[in-house]
Amino acid sequence: MPYARFIAEIRESPAYWTDYTYIKLFGKLASEMRLEWETIDGTPRIARNHIPEALGLEAVGFVERMTTELYTGNLSEAHDISINAAKRKYELPEPEDVNIDRLFESKTRKLNPQQIKKIQNDYAMGVSLKELAKRFEVTVQAISYHCKNVKRAI
Incomplete structure (x- = not known):
């Protein structure tokens, strides 16, 4: 089952869980990471810990697929297991700032x-x-x- 549909069927917020995945994988909200990819990809002077868009999107897709398979009632746990597996599989560096409270900065996502x-x-x-x-x-x-x-x- 597609990830967004799965999340919606269990009456959770796809936007919240997408940002949760991005913060845990990259230390940034999805919108921030997309902006980084848009402005940095193709630039010869990129940081050594920069994650290329293709690799990042592949890791996010992996997390989404794994989460739907691993879910047994605790969505946070399924995401965390999937995220840790993606970090190992894609050899992603540990994000510098994993601040889950940032998930609630958006005016459209005030409720936790x-x-x-x-x-x-x-x-x-x-x-x-x-x-x-x-x-x-x-x-x-x-x-x-x-x-x-x-x-x-x-």
């Missing part, structure tokens, strides 16, 4: 997985979409999206 679970639990217990949106400082539409398949107890 723990917050989403809390929102879903509170919504199931009867808390309104409007109250949850106010509490987590996001739009009602964002809360509605994360709660679309949640059954309410009340």
